[in-house]
Amino acid sequence: MTEIHPHQRVAVLADAQNLYHTAQSVYSRNIDYSALLEKSVQDRELTRAIAYVIQADSPDEERFFEALGDIGFETKIKELKTFGDGSKKADWDVGMSLDAVTLANHVDTVILCTGDGDFSRLCSHLRHEGVRTEVTSFAESTSEELTEAADAFIDMSERPDTFLL
Incomplete structure (x- = not known):
């Protein structure tokens, strides 16, 4: 797989x-999305950053969406x-997977910020296509199958003061 280099498109x-x-x-803290983006990209060339969110009509939701932008x-x-x-349901598994596969022809690395083990098959597919896969998430909620399928894993739990507000 591709190693990390400064001109790598992510x-x-x-x-x-x-x-x-x-x-x-x-x-009991919130994610620092600015740090998440910076530490995930690691001085490489950011091609696209997408945050998949659920609209639940909660207070300050619009402000959060604007802040992400x-x-x-x-x-x-x-x-x-x-x-x-x-019962309530909303997830982005299929949408994230479709976007990753679509972006694969335009990037060297896809970084998945999730611990959801459902994405392990996606990592395997992307790697087969020659795309480096990385996962950035918390170890305590990240599927072992996902970390094994990825080329690299950044454990946000090792640096909570970096990744959390």
């Missing part, structure tokens, strides 16, 4: 819900769906 795909839940449950993330927003039985 795409950062951040699963905001996945990161948020770990940051809140383990640290100011940092450099394109936001993709999905509404939280409530079903007849009262």
